[in-house]
Amino acid sequence: xxxxxxxxxxxxxxxxxxxxxxxxxxxxxxxxxxxxxxxxxxxxxxxxxxxxxxxxxxxxxxxxxxxxxxxxxxxxxxxxxxxxxxxxxxxxxxxxxxxxxxxxxxxxxxxxxxxxxxxxxxxxxxxxxxxxxxxxxxxxxxxxxxxxxxxxxxxxxxxxx
Numbered sequence: 001x002x003x004x005x006x007x008x009x010x011x012x013x014x015x016x017x018x019x020x021x022x023x024x025x026x027x028x029x030x031x032x033x034x035x036x037x038x039x040x041x042x043x044x045x046x047x048x049x050x051x052x053x054x055x056x057x058x059x060x061x062x063x064x065x066x067x068x069x070x071x072x073x074x075x076x077x078x079x080x081x082x083x084x085x086x087x088x089x090x091x092x093x094x095x096x097x098x099x100x101x102x103x104x105x106x107x108x109x110x111x112x113x114x115x116x117x118x119x120x121x122x123x124x125x126x127x128x129x130x131x132x133x134x135x136x137x138x139x140x141x142x143x144x145x146x147x148x149x150x151x152x153x154x155x156x157x158x159x160x161x
Contacts, residue, residue, distance in 0.1 A: 001027065002039040002086055009046035010096045011110075018111055021151055022118035029119075029147035032077050032126045039086045040125070042118070043093040050095035065102055066117040067093040074127025090125040092118065112153045119147045 001023050007015050019042055027034040043049075051063040058067070069091040072080070080087060094117055103113035123140055130137035145155045 001033070001036070001089070003042065004039065005042040005044070007044040009049070010044045013111065015044050015114070018115055019118060022115045022147070023122065025115075025147040025150040026119045026122040026143075028150055029143045030123060030126055030128075032074075033089075033122060035077070035080050035082060035087075037080060037082065037084055037087050038089045040089050040122075041091040043091070044114075045093060045095065047095040047097040050093050050098070053093055063095055063098050065095055065098045066121045067091075068121040068124035069093075070125045070127070072125075077126060089122075092121040092125070094118070094121075106156070108156070112148075113156075115151055115153055116144065116148060116156050119144050 003019060003023065005016060005019055023033075023040065047063045050065075050067060051061075053067055054064055055061045057069065071088040071090045077089070094114060099114055099117060100110050103110045106113065120140075123143055128136070128140045128143065130140045141157050145157065148154070148156065
């Protein structure tokens with residue numbers, strides 16, 4: 001997958017490498033993401049920027065941890081031939097302070113939580129959802145867990161009863 005990324009208002013770190021590794025792991029866990037024609041735009045930014053994007057494009061006047069803006073319907077993604085020009089999968093935006101706060105609350109590193117959110121966002125771009133039904137949520141979580149395991153990151157849902 002071709003990656004276009006911008007990192008602003010995040011602490012120094014290996015964010016580009018983390019993005020690349022999370023994309024590769026997600027593509028291994030969700031074959032629809034492995035098409036070599038796909039292109040992704042990712043923005044590591046401030047809560048204020050993600051809040052503004054959420055308000056403008058989703059009509060939700062609040063910050064959030066990750067936003068996904070798909071450019072393809074799931075059917076289009078699944079039917080996309082491996083040969084041809086690049087095709088934009090979509091955009092991701094991660095909010096630094098929200099991600100950092102959630103990581104601290106969960107007792108995990110910011111890097112592990114950001115990787116989880118990248119994988120989660122990529123699955124949304126691939127047409128997965130967790131809102132419509134418990135079955136959809138469980139299926140999406142299973143793919144996330146499989147992708148994160150490839151990165152050596154423990155199951156983020158493991159503490160659920």
